[in-house]
Amino acid sequence: MKRSPLLLPSLLSVLMSTAAAAPLRGLWVDAFGSGFKNETEIKKLVQDARTLGLNALFAQVVRRADCYCLKSTFPVTEDINVPKGFDPLEVLIREAHSAGLQVHAWVIVHAMTSSEVALPRNPLHPINAHGLDEFADTWLTFNNAGEALVSKDYYFDLAHPGVVKFFADGLRSLAQNYALDGIMLDRIRYPDPVKISAPIWGYNPYSLSRYFRETGATRIPLPQDRKWMDWRRDQVSLLVKHLYLEVKNAKPSIWFSAATITYGPPPKTQEGFKTTRTYAEVLQNWPQWLKEGFLELNVMMNYKRQSKAPQDQWYAGWVDFAAKQAGVNASGIAWYLNDFAGIQAQTQKAVNTHMGWAGYSYRFPNLGNYTSNPTVTTEYEALKNLLPSGEAFDGAPLPSTSLKGQLKGKEVSGIAVELWKSGKLLARTVTDATGYFGFTQLPVGSVELRVLKVRKTLNVQERRVNDAGVY
Structure with a gap:
């Protein structure tokens, strides 16, 4: 493989300039190939990451509802490449921390x-316990044609209470049982539409019954029904907030992040984001999550080809948009779509915008590798020498001053919950699929909680997840 001798010092200078500010210099490590499935792979990954000059690893700990770990409520992976009794996450944390690297558990949500693979043997895996044989209360999402399978994947329906609880319990257990530096949500959205013209997922029977009850609708909505789209988008946001509050309550020092969508042309303003494909097609509203404080670290999957217009302008535009948002933002760079010049240009843009970056990915480190050779090869060995070492990524902030609570009983979703202070409405939300509710970015001191017939005075303490209790 050829590389320009003039490119190396230029790229080195770009990446070394990030060290002083200690921004994110991350790497996604997926579980569909080698990387962290045994001790040998882990030691090589950590050594490669040190040579690359990274300070954080996003390891795909939860792939398809299965965990590459032994101490969580998720089903343990049945990957034959993981030795029996071996805990990949625990060993990765140990080795990475000894090398000064952070470890963030990368969790796929909707898959x-x-x-294309054999069904898991574990009867408690969701596809067995809550899949097609449990149609009356399945956790699968469907399209408006009644199909659960399009192409090759089965997806969770994010508006089902069982799904919400499954991921809340799972993430809480990861935070409690492992010395993680962060938890990253991925695919925290509805699946891509089969046709660009309409988002068509979300027609789970239980979720539809919720929609009817909470909105007063009486007919199955068309895919582009505005009220239906807004309701499903709200379910995604409520789920993210629920997971944030549970994770930060379990471990206040942990980063809560998401790998977010940047489809198509970028917006220029917050209002303009509502015209993007991200907002309209997959129903993800990550600027709102940042603004309301229940997303701390936003790592955009800003996967664009630098050599192909207008994708190069789209990449830069999404960086500029993210730089104006709250929280900590970073640009994910598709190494597999770009040559070294493209990687250099996109890294330079992130650095110039005072933003961190993450590379996708460990298995697919440069142009062509994604389809032609999905293994770590000598191409990777050449790439890793381009990236220098630097300082550690900063620790996570304490939780937003927050409040969480729960309604119990039947039909407890979509219930209005209000906080009042000094006789004035302070904040309003609704309960999610499980009856859970939460508020972020609150003032400290006395507030009154109002839900159904309950009126309760609470004392909100600063920079923690306050517990309002169960009703």
Whole structure:
């Protein structure tokens, strides 16, 4: 493989300039190939990461509802490449921390399983316990044609209470049982539409019954029904907030992040974001999550080809947009779509905008590798020498001054919950699929909680997740 001798010092100078500010210099490590499945792979990954000059690893700990770990409520992976009794996450944390690297558990949310692989043997795996044989209360999402499988994957429906609880319990257990530096949500959205013209997922029977009850609708909505789109988008946001509050309550020192969508042309303003494909097609509203404080670290999957217009302008535009948002933002760079010049240009843009970056990915480190050779090869060995070492990524902030609570009983979703202070409405939300509710970015001191017939005075303490209790 050829590389320009003039490119190396230029790229080195770009990446070394990030060290003083200690921004994110991350790497996604997926579980569909080698990387962290045994001790040998882990030691090589850590050594490669040190040579690359990274300070954080996003390891795909939860792939398709299965965990590459032994101490969580998620089903343990049945990957034959993981030795029996071996805990990949625990060993990765140990080795990475000894090398000064952070470890963030990368969790895929909407993927349940694939038709291309054998079904899990574990009867408690969601595809077995809550899949097609449990149609009356399945956790699968469907399209408006009644199909659960399009292409090759089965997906969770994010508006089902069982799904919400499954991920809340799972993430809480990861935070409690492992010395993680962060938890990253991925695919925290509805699946891509089969046709660009309409988002068509979300027609789970239980979720539809919720929609009817909470909105007063009486007919199955069309895919582009505005009220239906808004309701499903709200379910995604409520789920993110629920997961944030549970994770930060379990471990206040942990980063809560998401790998977010940047489809198509970028917006220029917050209002303009509502015209993007991200907002309209997959129903993800990450600027709102940042603004309301229940997303701390936003790592955009800003996967664009630098050599192909207008994708190069789109990449730069999304960086500029993210730089104006709250929280900590970073640009994910698709190494597999770019040559070294493209990687250099996109890294330079992130650095110039005072933003961190993450590379996708460990298995697919440069142009062409994604389809032609999905293994770590000598191409990777050449790439890793371009990236220098630097300082550690900063620690996570304490939680936003927050409040969480729960309604119990039947039909507890979509219930209005209000906080009042000094006789004035302070904030309003609704309960999610499980009856859970939460508020972020609150003032400290006395507030009154109002939900159904309950009126309760609470004392909100600063920079923590306050517990309002169960009603």
